[in-house]
Amino acid sequence: MNNYLENNLKEIRENIDAAKKKAGRVDDILLLGVTKTFPVEIIEAGIPLGIRAVGENKAQELVAKYDIVGNRVSWHFIGHLQRNKVKYIIDKVDLIHSVESVSLAKEIGKRALQFGHNQKVLLEINISGEETKFGLKRDDVVSFIEEAKKIPGLQISGLMTMAPHSDDTQLVRGVFKGLRLLKEEIESLKIEGVSMDYLSMGMSHDYELAILEGANIVRIGSLLYGKRDYTK
Numbered sequence: 001m002n003n004y005l006e007n008n009l010k011e012i013r014e015n016i017d018a019a020k021k022k023a024g025r026v027d028d029i030l031l032l033g034v035t036k037t038f039p040v041e042i043i044e045a046g047i048p049l050g051i052r053a054v055g056e057n058k059a060q061e062l063v064a065k066y067d068i069v070g071n072r073v074s075w076h077f078i079g080h081l082q083r084n085k086v087k088y089i090i091d092k093v094d095l096i097h098s099v100e101s102v103s104l105a106k107e108i109g110k111r112a113l114q115f116g117h118n119q120k121v122l123l124e125i126n127i128s129g130e131e132t133k134f135g136l137k138r139d140d141v142v143s144f145i146e147e148a149k150k151i152p153g154l155q156i157s158g159l160m161t162m163a164p165h166s167d168d169t170q171l172v173r174g175v176f177k178g179l180r181l182l183k184e185e186i187e188s189l190k191i192e193g194v195s196m197d198y199l200s201m202g203m204s205h206d207y208e209l210a211i212l213e214g215a216n217i218v219r220i221g222s223l224l225y226g227k228r229d230y231t232k
């Protein structure tokens with residue numbers, strides 16, 4: 001397993017570097033290991049290889065793995081988050097990628113303050129407009145931020161999206177470009193207390209395109225760890 005992971009990681013890192021070079025970028029890109037459905041051993045195996053941040057999409061699973069691994073990695077929550085689950089993860093996660101409603105944002109802020117911190121969050125945006133996808137509509141984002149920026153305990157730190165699963169690279173890249181343009185638009189508004197530090201986009205099949213459009217967090221699961229088994 002270690003060799004498998006090491007080889008995959010090496011190849012992905014080389015591809016990340018090549019995409020950065022192609023884009024003329026010298027800034028840092030976080031490779032987030034998406035470990036959902038994989039056993040905790042895979043997180044342990046990644047630590048000496050330098051995978052220091054992992055993404056989970058179920059609160060219960062994150063908590064169970066956190067109990068074993070603790071703060072030896074940085075935990076990110078990347079999935080649809082139910083309000084009643086916020087309290088279980090709020091003292092464990094460094095970044096929540098998937099805020100898409102004011103009620104969820106309020107719950108996150110409230111629980112973060114109970115632990116005496118501001119919670120960094122990204123807003124999940126449905127750039128592609130696919131019905132099946134979660135996320136805020138592009139046109140609603142600025143008014144959402146105007147409301148959410150007032151929530152104590154919440155630190156809006158950037159944007160996240162998922163592209164359609166498609167081999168049409170122009171379509172996929174267009175979605176990533178849309179998120180980058182939205183980020184630039186928000187930055188130009190200079191909204192107090194809101195920063196656009198992170199652009200979380202790109203997964204196993206499209207992370208290079210995302211990097212060309214400015215992603216600085218890529219979320220990679222199957223390409224690193226292998227096929228997921230959802231029956232477990």
Ligand SMILES: *Cc1c(COP(=O)(O)O)cnc(C)c1O
Binds near residue numbers: 034057
């Ligand atoms: C599962 C998941 C990923 C990783 O997907 P892969 O195709 O396995 O790389 C990335 N982001 C989110 C939100 C996910 O749920």
